[in-house]
Amino acid sequence: MKKKLLKMLLGTALVMGLAACGGGDDEGGKDTASAGDAEKIYSQKCSSCHGGDLTGGMGPDLSAIGASKSKDEIAGIIKNGQGGMPPNLISGDDLDAVADWLAAKK
Numbered sequence: 001m002k003k004k005l006l007k008m009l010l011g012t013a014l015v016m017g018l019a020a021c022g023g024g025d026d027e028g029g030k031d032t033a034s035a036g037d038a039e040k041i042y043s044q045k046c047s048s049c050h051g052g053d054l055t056g057g058m059g060p061d062l063s064a065i066g067a068s069k070s071k072d073e074i075a076g077i078i079k080n081g082q083g084g085m086p087p088n089l090i091s092g093d094d095l096d097a098v099a100d101w102l103a104a105k106k
Contacts, residue, residue: 038101041094066103075099
C-alpha cells in the first residue's frame with residue numbers, strides 16, 4: 001500500500017512539475033510575474049499535499065481558501081504550520097507571493 005501511495009505521489013509531482021514548465025502568455029507585468037512565481041513555488045512546495053489543482057489530497061482543499069482566510073492568516077499558517085503541515089516550508093518574499101496568490105482564490 002505504501003509503495004502504491006509513494007508511486008502516486010511521485011507521479012503526481014512529476015506531472016505537476018511538467019505542467020508548471022508549460023508555456024503561457026507573459027505580458028511582462030509585475031502582477032503576472034508574481035502570480036507565475038507563486039504558482040511555481042506552490043507547485044514545488046505545496047502541490048504534493050494540497051494537489052496541483054488546489055483541491056486537496058493529504059492536505060486540505062485550497063481552491064477557495066481566500067473566501068475564508070485573509071492573506072495574513074494564510075501567511076501565518078504557512079509560517080507556523082497547522083495540523084500535519086510543518087512550519088516554514090516557504091519564507092520571505094516567496095511566502096508573501098504564495099499567500100497573496102492563495103488569498104485571491106475565492
